[in-house]
Amino acid sequence: MKETAFLFKNEQEARQFYLYLLAANFKGQIRLDENFVWLSNFLFVKRTSLVDLIFPFILEAYVPKISQRILRDTYYFDDDEIEQIVPFVVSLSTAPKMLHSELNDSLYEKLVHFIYGQDNVSKINMEYMYNELFLREDDWLEIVGFGIEEWQDELHFQDRMEQLRSFIDGQEPYYKHVTVYYKNEALLFDDHGKLIQDQLITSATTPFQEIMDQTKVIGKLLAIAPERVDVYASNDRIHEIYSVMNIFQERVCLYPINQFPYVQEMKNIFK
Numbered sequence: 334m335k336e337t338a339f340l341f342k343n344e345q346e347a348r349q350f351y352l353y354l355l356a357a358n359f360k361g362q363i364r365l366d367e368n369f370v371w372l373s374n375f376l377f378v379k380r381t382s383l384v385d386l387i388f389p390f391i392l393e394a395y396v397p398k399i400s401q402r403i404l405r406d407t408y409y410f411d412d413d414e415i416e417q418i419v420p421f422v423v424s425l426s427t428a429p430k431m432l433h434s435e436l437n438d439s440l441y442e443k444l445v446h447f448i449y450g451q452d453n454v455s456k457i458n459m460e461y462m463y464n465e466l467f468l469r470e471d472d473w474l475e476i477v478g479f480g481i482e483e484w485q486d487e488l489h490f491q492d493r494m495e496q497l498r499s500f501i502d503g504q505e506p507y508y509k510h511v512t513v514y515y516k517n518e519a520l521l522f523d524d525h526g527k528l529i530q531d532q533l534i535t536s537a538t539t540p541f542q543e544i545m546d547q548t549k550v551i552g553k554l555l556a557i558a559p560e561r562v563d564v565y566a567s568n569d570r571i572h573e574i575y576s577v578m579n580i581f582q583e584r585v586c587l588y589p590i591n592q593f594p595y596v597q598e599m600k601n602i603f604k
Contacts, residue, residue, distance in 0.1 A: 335455075336373040337383070342460040344368050346394070350459070353390045383454065384445050391444060391466075396423045399467040403477045421487070422480030440466070497555065497580045504558035511559040514593050515566040515574065519550035521557070526595035528602055529557070551576055560584060565593040 341347040344367055351365040354372075361375025377383055400422040404410045410418065426440050438446070443466050448454060467473060510524040521529040531553075550573055554562060562585045566574045578585045593599075 336371060337454065338456045339370045339372075339387075340456065340458045340460070341368045341370070342463075346459070349394060350390055353393065354386075357386070357389070359386070380449075381445060384441070384448055388441055388444060391440065392423055392426070395463055395467055396426050396440070398463070399473050400477055400480065403474060404481075407474065408477070408481065418477075418480055418484045421483040422477050425479050425483065426476055443470075494579055498582070501555060501558045501581065506559050507557040508559050510561045510563075511554065511557055512563045512593075512595065513550065513554075513565065513577075514590070514595070514599065515550060515564065515570045516590060519553065519573075520599070521553055522595050522598070526598040528598070529553075551580065554581065562586070563588060565590045 339347070339350060341350065347365060347368045347370050351363060351370050354363050354370070359372070359375070362371075362373045364371040364373070377386075397419045400419045401415055404415045404418055428439055444462075447462055447465060448457070451457065508523050508529065511529070512522040512524070512526075514520045514522065523529055554577065562577070562581055564574055564577065564585060565588050567590050574587065578587070
């Protein structure tokens with residue numbers, strides 16, 4: 334392809350795309366001329382290379398633009414809330430088919446259809462693209478709605494984490510130092526390498542019974558409220574360990590499972 338021109342609504346948007354291309358290390362010549370950006374002396378190795386080049390810019394510039402419009406004009410969020418919600422919409426917009434069966438094409442697929450549905454791909458009107466893929470697409474109202482739900486779930490999660498942190502900060506530790514061995518299941522040891530029995534843990538009181546039921550290692554640690562938690566965990570337990578670190582924060586030290594210090598004590602338990 335010898336030369337392609339991108340026509341933007343104004344010089345500001347053209348400059349934004351120009352700077353994006355510079356940062357993307359585009360292998361060719363780039364020229365900014367008022368509200369045009371010209372690409373020349375480049376070679377695309379596959380049919381979708383042009384789409385692959387501009388798709389990250391679409392996510393960076395146009396998804397936030399339509400999201401902000403809908404959040405402000407339809408849902409009446411304020412600027413601070415909009416700033417928080419937009420990243421969730423951007424994330425969801427890449428795979429809307431996972432959200433609802435009626436959302437058939439992803440944004441990437443729609444961009445492919447748009448670009449190669451043009452009579453002349455050497456000149457692309459980006460304002461027309463925005464109108465076709467965003468303003469005239471009803472899907473965005475639904476996608477933004479899903480983004481709002483994701484944001485609300487995150488707020489609820491963070492509020493719950495704060496409640497849990499406040500709880501352990503106000504508790505006297507049942508054991509000051511706990512070591513967690515987490516492979517198939519979580520085993521808790523005191524600072525002498527002695528297994529902490531479940532009946533001792535369940536005798537401690539915690540107002541978060543649903544946490545005890547859903548995530549046993551977190552429930553046990555909440556009941557004990559230790560000042561220090563050394564965690565030796567396998568890689569497939571990363572999700573649970575992330576939650577432990579989120580709640581207990583600086584109290585947690587994470588180590589490779591093969592460095593677990595109480596190997597002999599554990600062997601004696603399972604003789």
